[in-house]
Amino acid sequence: xxxxxxxxxxxxxxxxxxxxxxxxxxxxxxxxxxxxxxxxxxxxxxxxxxxxxxxxxxxxxxxxxxxxxxxxxxxxxxxxxxxxxxxxxxxxxxxxxxxxxxxxxxxxxxxxxxxxxxxxxxxxxxxxxxxxxxxxxxxxxxxxxxxxxxxxxxxxxxxxxxxxxxxxxxxxxxxxxxxxxxxxxxxxxxxxxxxxxxxxxxxxxxxxxxxxxxxxxxxxxxxxxxxxxxxxxx
Numbered sequence: 001x002x003x004x005x006x007x008x009x010x011x012x013x014x015x016x017x018x019x020x021x022x023x024x025x026x027x028x029x030x031x032x033x034x035x036x037x038x039x040x041x042x043x044x045x046x047x048x049x050x051x052x053x054x055x056x057x058x059x060x061x062x063x064x065x066x067x068x069x070x071x072x073x074x075x076x077x078x079x080x081x082x083x084x085x086x087x088x089x090x091x092x093x094x095x096x097x098x099x100x101x102x103x104x105x106x107x108x109x110x111x112x113x114x115x116x117x118x119x120x121x122x123x124x125x126x127x128x129x130x131x132x133x134x135x136x137x138x139x140x141x142x143x144x145x146x147x148x149x150x151x152x153x154x155x156x157x158x159x160x161x162x163x164x165x166x167x168x169x170x171x172x173x174x175x176x177x178x179x180x181x182x183x184x185x186x187x188x189x190x191x192x193x194x195x196x197x198x199x200x201x202x203x204x205x206x207x208x209x210x211x212x213x214x215x216x217x218x219x220x221x222x223x224x225x226x227x228x229x230x231x232x233x234x
Contacts, residue, residue, distance in 0.1 A: 042083075042084075045074070045076055045080055045084070046084045048074040048075065048076065049070060049071075049074045049076060049080070049081055049084060049085070049091070050091075050094065050095055050098060051074070052070045052071075052073035052074035053065070053070050053074075053091050053092070053095055054095055054099075054136055054139060054140065055073060056069050056070050056073060057092065057095070057139075057143055058136075058139045058142075058143065061143070061146065061147060062088075062092060062143065062147040062150075062151060062154065063147070063150065063151075065088065067081055067088055067091075070091070089151075089153065089154065092143075092154060093154070093157050093161075095140060096140055096144070096157065096158055096161060096162065097161055099136070099137045099140045100137060100140060100141075100161075100162050101161065101162075103127065103131050103132060103137065104161075104162055104165050104166060104169075106127060106131075107124070107127070107165075107166060107169045107170075108165060108169045110123060110124070110169070110173075111168075111169035111170070111172045111173050112172075114176060116177075116180070116182065117173055117174070117176070117177035117180075117182045117183060118182065118224065118228060120173055121194075121224045122221075122224075125217060125220045125221060125224070128198050128216075128220070129216055129217055129220075132198070132202075133198075133201055133202070133205070133216055138202050138205065141199075141202050142202050142203070142205075142206050144158045145199075145202070145203065166191075166195065167191050167192070170191035170194050170195065171188060171191045174187055174188045174191055174194070175188050182228070183227060183228070187227070193227075194227070196223075197216075197219055197220045197223045198220070200219075201214060201216045201219065201220075
């Protein structure tokens with residue numbers, strides 16, 4: 001009887017929480033480490049999915065790419081993709097945003113500088129060659145060019161997130177250059193003319209590079225020289 005009473009005295013009162021042992025593997029970890037590790041793994045999986053998606057889209061095109069193939073290439077379960085992206089279209093849109101938004105933002109920053117237009121064009125050529133043409137970013141642009149007609153929502157997204165911002169930035173540069181008398185006034189209405197060599201280079205690289213390699217820097221510099229060539233206004 002005494003032993004029973006002693007045993008009951010050592011039990012927690014009714015409703016009191018019983019002490020719990022720390023889960024296996026949690027000892028020695030400070031607060032925030034486990035969530036931080038999970039967040040890091042999640043970010044790594046997301047990056048792997050985007051990289052695999054670019055490889056699949058570039059190899060097969062948007063229509064033929066399957067999320068099963070993306071998952072296999074990224075070494076994740078297909079369900080993991082849906083934790084990050086709603087569908088294939090959302091995945092492609094995020095690819096556009098991730099790859100091209102930093103370059104567009106840099107161009108927008110340059111467009112605010114009140115310096116001679118010819119000095120700016122030299123910087124823009126280098127940015128295009130190093131940050132787009134010599135990277136996988138050109139594959140994203142090429143995909144939009146080839147797949148956009150069949151998937152107008154992708155083209156609309158690219159125009160809104162990338163192209164419209166580039167056009168606005170270049171037009172701002174052209175407007176100030178025209179005001180200083182550096183370029184013809186009518187060029188302000190057609191910023192696409194400034195960007196045209198970049199698109200030609202991307203298309204040429206995908207179709208004809210193996211037949212006739214293109215010196216992109218030299219072509220773009222020649223284009224700028226032609227824009228600045230003395231001429232009479234009509």
